[in-house]
Amino acid sequence: MPGDVKALPENASATDSKLIQGENSCWSLIGGSLSKEEVDRYEGPVPPNKAHTYTITLYALDKEIDLKKGFYLNELYDAIDGHVLEKIFLKAKYIKE
Numbered sequence: 001m002p003g004d005v006k007a008l009p010e011n012a013s014a015t016d017s018k019l020i021q022g023e024n025s026c027w028s029l030i031g032g033s034l035s036k037e038e039v040d041r042y043e044g045p046v047p048p049n050k051a052h053t054y055t056i057t058l059y060a061l062d063k064e065i066d067l068k069k070g071f072y073l074n075e076l077y078d079a080i081d082g083h084v085l086e087k088i089f090l091k092a093k094y095i096k097e
Contacts, residue, residue, distance in 0.1 A: 054094060055090070
């Protein structure tokens, strides 16, 4: 995402071809009961039946990286290795009521 972007609309990864989504871990959690197309989008938090803490990490990079749709987390880490200028963490506790 370019540095001048100030906000993302809801469902941006489905409508903006420049936003490349990695492989969604929901696919492994649901055991293939949904189609691949249904899980190839951001799903939001789905915690277990108790409080769960999520951590979101935002990286500032010194270059654009070239990843293809469906990349895995380790591919992201390899691509950004040596190019991270700064990173910040957001932690949020999600409690299903």
